[in-house]
Amino acid sequence: MQTQDNTMTEKPKETTDPKKEKATDPAIEAGLERLTPERIRNTINQVLEKETGPRFKAYVETCMSCGLCADACSYFLSNDRDPHFMPAAKVKNTIWEMLAKKGNVSKDFLREAVRISHLECNVCKRCAMYCPFGIDIAYMMLLVRRICHKLEITPQYIQDTVNSHSVTLNQMWVKDDEWIDTLQWQEEDARDEFEDLQIPLDKVGADIMYSVIAPEPKFQAGLIYQAAAMMHAAGIDWTMPSTPGWDNSNMAMYTGDNEISGRIARAFFETAAKLRVKRIVMGECGHAFRSVYDIGNRWNSWVMPPFEVVHALAFYHELLTEGRITIKEKYKKKVTLHDPCNVARGRGLHDKARQVVNMVCEDFVDMVPNREHNFCCGAGGGVINCGPPYKGERMVNNRNKAEQLAATGAEVLIAPCHNCHSGLEDIIHHYDLKMEIKFLGDLIYETMDKKIYTPEK
Amino acid sequence: MKPWTKKYIHRKNKMKKWTICATALVLMSATGWMVVFAQEDPYVERLDTWAFESPRRPGAVFSHDDHIMDLDDDCSICHHVYEDGELVPGESSEDYYCSDCHGTEPAPDNQMPLEAAYHNLCRDCHFDRGKGPVLCGECHIKE
């Protein structure tokens, strides 16, 4: 079944597009140096035989190579329909080959496998919606990343975030006191606006634990300010943890370091349990939501998360429809909305998001395609986290998105996910799209009535 | 042109040649076969199909003389008589039409409809004796 045409399996050297110089990664190169053929073979076979089961087998045995997945992939569409970038081809050039050669693959093959799985796939699962059989190619790309992790050839930048997770339980090497400091700093600043505003730390029994990803305290502290302002204005009984476990991000989930990924999610849920909160609300981040809503709980043997996990989009919807926050004056500029894979395709929040946008903004235009079918930001799934060396090719690989954005004619792009936000900001600059990019929270904060909610009697 | 396209086209050309050769070969041999086999006997003796309302196949080719010879004049092998589902030995039914007993539609009192009667009688005998046509189109030769 895995018999392949040899002339096609090796990627010819001349495929390098002159416009797109491929970056070298010291971590990958150093990792490859250390590898022996035995280790490669044993690791691949261990993962493919012991860590997979009938699901993987069914995927491999069911693909009829019909090519319908091609149209799902931003990489394929952005690269002039180059077959190398179609989802099934990524499987062909990694997993099929590993299976056919029973793990006896070369270092050059592995270098390519790291690139395909880490840099040419956002594990957004759009292709699973375009495959008539629902074959989960993202799952197989994550398997390749798992193999790369076990072979220690994960790209440097994203590996550093995993190292940080491992040491500090947050993604950005935020020190324990730095975290508390940042919260107090934001609290102080916000008191200029709201006299009694508090960011309650470790309040046991609060209704809601609010959690963020580490980049927020590290360099987007204003987002914590905005969230605190909304919580305060809405009269929410909330708290934030002061101890490690406050970060809901999880890059280990994307490098295949499942053990650390599980640890992160467990620490997160334990923090919420310690605070005996009723619900967990989280900021506008997609992958973090995937981690605590879909993946992290599974690794810790919970079918569904042990807490109700509410993404910011759903929370905003709640605040606005319950009238806890009212909009003073609607936002005037023409806005469009990007549906992040992990909350639209991952949690079906796209309709709520639209309702919120329409409650907050006067002029909303949808991009096409949208909702579950939205094109990927090209940054998520750990791709942007592989760092600056790969930014150039990330821009080439997501031309498609730039075209989609430009077609809306909107002045403001709302991207309610950190990865999407950063990735789309790069796209906007690179393709000179003359768009502002904002979080949905930015707009709500900007337009909301800054008065404290009092329940009607 | 993208390099991968070049590679792909190269491969495609190779495959195209191969495909064309194979197709040509198949077509040529097919025509050959047809010329040889399509020459039919101008006169073919067939079973009548009048008992069937709308027969789906032409009547089976059948030579009564050949069968009489091959079966040593024992008419009762085909022109048999059944009573209460039992074969009556020694009796024969040359004076009847097959359809006098075997109605075309299956019914409780017609366990062996006409079509099945023909098929079973002819084909099973041919199988048993190891000679004679047994496949659909060997009897129901196109007119």
Add this chain to the structure above:
Amino acid sequence: MNSFIAFIMGPMVWISAIIFVGGLLFKFIGIVQSVRQKEPYIFSYMTLKHSLRSIGAWLVPFFPKSTRLRPVYYGISYIFHILLFVVPLFLASHIVLINEAFQISWPALNNSLADWLTLVVIAALLFFVVRRQMVPEVAYLTRPSDYLMIAIVALPFVTGFLAYHQWFAYRWMAVAHVLSGELMLIIIPFSRLSHMLTAPLTRAYMGSEFGHVRHARDW
């Protein structure tokens, strides 16, 4: 020769039918067992409602977006899969044989209609071959086994068509028809043709993940 034909039209039919049904059944049981042993979580997420929702959505012609992006391929593929079952099951000659063996029968397709539909199946298979050559992304994925599978499916239809018309070498064509039909049945459980069993399963699982966990559509 008659005894050979008796064999391929008698015991061999049974053998291939048993391998076909038994093979798929065995495969299904194997999958269930293996899920139970290695990936029991799959049962935690599979729900009947969402499985059927997803399979149903993908059975409605041109409902999933993917199929609307490729209407020609999808349309041909859809018709092909229906005819793949309808033509052999409702063919007069097949029904006659089944009727004589089991005394059960059902209405048959009109001869010339069946003839045309057979040609449609063959044309669809030819289209698949051409598509595998012409569409770059499909050509890139195509393995020799893809052509082999097309050939295995095409053989019974091509030989059946030629045998029906009795254009040449009828006896050999009919024998080839019987044998290739049996070959296809035997090969199904052991090849990717078994997607007739596994595709609904993978679809059901993905449909459950999307419906039950993700609250999103997967079509």
